[in-house]
Amino acid sequence: MRGFEQRLNEFHQRxxxxxxxxxxxxxxxxxxxxxxxxxxxxxxxxKAETTRQYGVLHPNGAGEGKDIARPAEFxxxxxxxxxxxxLTDDIRVRARPEAVLAAIDRL
Amino acid sequence: MRRRRNxxxxxxxAIVLVALVSYIPFFALFPATRDIPWANYLLFLIGGALxxxxxxxxxxxxxxxxxxxxGSILAALSVLLFAFFxxxxxxxxxxxxxxxxxxxxxxKAPPFVxxxxxxxxxxxxGLLNGHRGLVLVFYRGYx
Numbered sequence: 001m002r003g004f005e006q007r008l009n010e011f012h013q014r015x016x017x018x019x020x021x022x023x024x025x026x027x028x029x030x031x032x033x034x035x036x037x038x039x040x041x042x043x044x045x046x047k048a049e050t051t052r053q054y055g056v057l058h059p060n061g062a063g064e065g066k067d068i069a070r071p072a073e074f075x076x077x078x079x080x081x082x083x084x085x086x087l088t089d090d091i092r093v094r095a096r097p098e099a100v101l102a103a104i105d106r107l
Numbered sequence: 108m109r110r111r112r113n114x115x116x117x118x119x120x121a122i123v124l125v126a127l128v129s130y131i132p133f134f135a136l137f138p139a140t141r142d143i144p145w146a147n148y149l150l151f152l153i154g155g156a157l158x159x160x161x162x163x164x165x166x167x168x169x170x171x172x173x174x175x176x177x178g179s180i181l182a183a184l185s186v187l188l189f190a191f192f193x194x195x196x197x198x199x200x201x202x203x204x205x206x207x208x209x210x211x212x213x214x215k216a217p218p219f220v221x222x223x224x225x226x227x228x229x230x231x232x233g234l235l236n237g238h239r240g241l242v243l244v245f246y247r248g249y250x
Binding site: 001002003004011014015016018020022023024026027028029032033041042043044045049050051054056057058061062066069070071072073075076077078080081082084085087090091092093094095096100104107 | 206210234235238241
């Protein structure tokens, strides 16, 4: 997420918006954005409905029955079609912004 | 002759502690040291080598150096901390469900309306309006 922030202007130059999505409340997202300096939208999906629709639900991922998202990145084109997906198998290893930028350049 | 404190063992253990706790707040910030935590492994190696040298001289030169007991305890603790680190980065961080249910390229992206950090409603249609594309970064969150 930090990597996307650092290269945000390269996404914007390509006419692409970046948003982060989690089950966190808006207040928690605001705290995160303020402490880390994130300026792109952080969206709240408290019941994990959107997360479920994209098929990236991690049932009980937070324990106590609370569902969260597994890490994943999707690139959606202007027609609303998914064009590129990154599905890690390790929560530490996320998509690098350059990989997403390269996928955008192939659109 | 007064026996000297075995500074090597303590310095080695301190580096092992740094190797363990530096990953999340520091090395995980950079993809180059995050995906494969080589910097942390290197710190473990340096700390382990110093500790081994400290324990070695405690046993080989007991007349000059203290630290047979403390060095052994620090060495055992270091092995446990290293094992915990390895388990965390090779096993626990992969404890997520398979991605078999995830939407794939060429499928329609389900539209959404979600609330941003300021409480404002944001829709996928609005985000795509006038744009060439949209990147969705799903993350685990902090609950």
